[in-house]
Amino acid sequence: MSNYLGAVLRRDVVPRVREWLTVRGSVGSEHRFVDLDERTVLLLVSRDLDASLAPGRFFRGTAVSPEHGAIGFGLAGWQAMPAGAHADPHGVSGEFVLLEWDDDAVVARRDVLGSVALASTTGDGFAAVSDSLLVLVDLRRWLGQGVTQRTEVLLARTFPNNFASQQISEETHVVEVAYAAAGRGVRIPLRTLRAEPDGPLLASRVVDVDLDPVETMRGVATFVARTMTTLALRDDLDVRLMLSGGYDSRVLLGGAVHGGAAHRLAVHTRGGSGSHDLDARAVAPIAEHYRLRLNAPRLRSTPSQDAGAPLALLASTTLGFYDTLSPLSTVRRGAITINGVGAEIYKGNWKWRTERQMFEQTNQRAVQLGAMRAQAAKGIRATGGDPRWADASELLYCGFRNGIHGAGNSIALSMTGLRPLHQVALAALGHQRVDGLPPRERRDRARLRGQGENVMAGLLALMDTQLAAMPYDRPDKTLAPDLVAQRLADLGGPLGPEAKTELPVHGSPSDVPAGPSALGLGVAEHAGMAVEMSTEHLMRLAERGHESVEHPAVRPSYGRVLKRARERLVDNGESPRDAGAMLGKLLTLAMIG
Numbered sequence: 236m237s238n239y240l241g242a243v244l245r246r247d248v249v250p251r252v253r254e255w256l257t258v259r260g261s262v263g264s265e266h267r268f269v270d271l272d273e274r275t276v277l278l279l280v281s282r283d284l285d286a287s288l289a290p291g292r293f294f295r296g297t298a299v300s301p302e303h304g305a306i307g308f309g310l311a312g313w314q315a316m317p318a319g320a321h322a323d324p325h326g327v328s329g330e331f332v333l334l335e336w337d338d339d340a341v342v343a344r345r346d347v348l349g350s351v352a353l354a355s356t357t358g359d360g361f362a363a364v365s366d367s368l369l370v371l372v373d374l375r376r377w378l379g380q381g382v383t384q385r386t387e388v389l390l391a392r393t394f395p396n397n398f399a400s401q402q403i404s405e406e407t408h409v410v411e412v413a414y415a416a417a418g419r420g421v422r423i424p425l426r427t428l429r430a431e432p433d434g435p436l437l438a439s440r441v442v443d444v445d446l447d448p449v450e451t452m453r454g455v456a457t458f459v460a461r462t463m464t465t466l467a468l469r470d471d472l473d474v475r476l477m478l479s480g481g482y483d484s485r486v487l488l489g490g491a492v493h494g495g496a497a498h499r500l501a502v503h504t505r506g507g508s509g510s511h512d513l514d515a516r517a518v519a520p521i522a523e524h525y526r527l528r529l530n531a532p533r534l535r536s537t538p539s540q541d542a543g544a545p546l547a548l549l550a551s552t553t554l555g556f557y558d559t560l561s562p563l564s565t566v567r568r569g570a571i572t573i574n575g576v577g578a579e580i581y582k583g584n585w586k587w588r589t590e591r592q593m594f595e596q597t598n599q600r601a602v603q604l605g606a607m608r609a610q611a612a613k614g615i616r617a618t619g620g621d622p623r624w625a626d627a628s629e630l631l632y633c634g635f636r637n638g639i640h641g642a643g644n645s646i647a648l649s650m651t652g653l654r655p656l657h658q659v660a661l662a663a664l665g666h667q668r669v670d671g672l673p674p675r676e677r678r679d680r681a682r683l684r685g686q687g688e689n690v691m692a693g694l695l696a697l698m699d700t701q702l703a704a705m706p707y708d709r710p711d712k713t714l715a716p717d718l719v720a721q722r723l724a725d726l727g728g729p730l731g732p733e734a735k736t737e738l739p740v741h742g743s744p745s746d747v748p749a750g751p752s753a754l755g756l757g758v759a760e761h762a763g764m765a766v767e768m769s770t771e772h773l774m775r776l777a778e779r780g781h782e783s784v785e786h787p788a789v790r791p792s793y794g795r796v797l798k799r800a801r802e803r804l805v806d807n808g809e810s811p812r813d814a815g816a817m818l819g820k821l822l823t824l825a826m827i828g
Contacts (some may be wrong), residue, residue: 349418366552369755415432483576498525543751567649568744571651577721580661626678699711
């Protein structure tokens with residue numbers, strides 16, 4: 236689906252846009268034209284639009300504000316959030332999109348760490364924002380505007396690791412479509428109708444800050460404990476924790492343990508072979524000790540419905556911004572799935588390196604290396620960072636992959652997922668200098684808190700020392716009781732009584748629309764993406780994607796991508812999800828042409 240589309244239109248463009256909506260199959264309940272001034276109107280598109288619409292405002296999703304101690308589901312939840320959250324909407328976590336308008340401009344914002352995609356485009360008589368590359372491209376073509384392949388991006392996205400498995404910078408496959416880095420929004424002045432970046436750069440929130448590490452860590456832990464305990468005790472909510480054998484999701488379980496509510500929490504752990512078997516082995520004794528409801532039915536089950544063709548669903552939302560393919564077909568409106576994704580903004584994921592160091596182990600003659608390095612440098616600068624900084628890799632990760640990969644393909648179906656470790660304060664802790672120098676002085680040699688060993692041990696100790704010391708999925712992760720006790724002492728001892736107080740939860744997750752819009756699916760069908768996800772159909776589309784590459788110097792790189800996709804999907808018989816990102820890269824080109 237396309238979760239949302241906001242298009243600011245001059246009135247002479249409106250008849251053609253109305254025709255586009257009709258031809259692509261949009262339904263009346265999912266689109267609305269709002270008068271802005273005598274020359275301009277705003278088109279909004281979203282499933283169950285009225286549920287997200289108020290005068291001067293469109294809000295869809297879930298807002299999470301650790302700084303102000305509240306969670307808000309849906310429009311009513313956002314309206315009830317503390318005033319401090321409204322004062323800095325660019326700085327609120329969660330997974331949501333917020334459009335607001337007045338006599339001067341339309342401003343689009345989304346959660347600060349970028350779980351929801353935000354792309355924009357400008358043309359003759361219009362400017363638009365959406366989470367769908369395909370919808371923006373299709374709108375441009377319908378209005379007779381150019382759609383130009385960006386050669387550098389296409390080449391960079393063939394880089395063979397997860398540096399390039401999603402957006403790398405503000406530039407997309409299409410010259411005329413831009414992507415907003417985490418922390419930023421888009422402003423469209425009515426006078427010019429030109430989409431422009433809005434909001435503070437990410438570095439201003441995670442680099443240029445002065446914080447007390449003990450107080451900040453205790454604040455992060457307190458919010459996690461309050462969140463997990465409150466949700467576990469709510470019989471009216473459909474809540475499930477995804478628990479692995481690692482540190483991050485155990486911190487979340489620890490929050491419920493701290494509040495004495497773990498036995499009420501529905502917990503799911505994947506079994507099977509490989510790493511999933513190790514997860515199951517680590518979780519089993521924990522489940523027994525804390526009487527967890529492991530892989531048991533939820534206390535309250537939300538109704539489910541069919542989401543339509545899985546490939547069309549992905550094509551109309553995540554594809555192009557995220558290369559992974561996870562076929563999804565069921566919408567469960569109001570379901571809350573909680574996971575530990577997001578801890579990497581604190582402990583790092585790409586090894587705390589300069590941009591140059593990120594590619595030292597790469598074949599220096601690789602044809603895509605120059606394009607990849609150029610894109611990485613642009614992405615780092617888009618966060619307000621410098622490619623020469625010691626934490627350049629993690630600013631790039633936080634600015635793009637963290638939010639996109641954290642939300643994954645599930646954002647196509649639901650905007651009520653929760654990642655309680657997605658806290659800006661935690662990112663700021665990771666990027667905090669421990670060498671005594673000011674934030675930007677000689678940062679190429681900076682020593683940073685997130686570079687330390689066992690950086691998650693402190694959070695685990697604050698939750699529950701016994702849980703922290705229990706076995707993990709790998710023996711080398713084990714935290715000795717003495718280490719846990721020392722970390723707890725270093726952080727000022729056990730959390731105070733506030734950690735056991737109920738967290739305000741505004742609105743209801745069932746108020747958040749879920750599932751595909753008719754427009755998004757119609758656009759995907761027009762692009763030839765409403766087909767079964769069989770090997771035959773996928774390979775045909777992959778070949779079409781390869782053939783659509785316009786620049787002769789780039790086409791051979793996609794020939795190699797096609798070869799690897801065929802090996803995994805056809806020769807090895809792997810599923811589309813397990814076949815890796817190579818298939819998604821080709822399908823993106825097939826859908827945008």
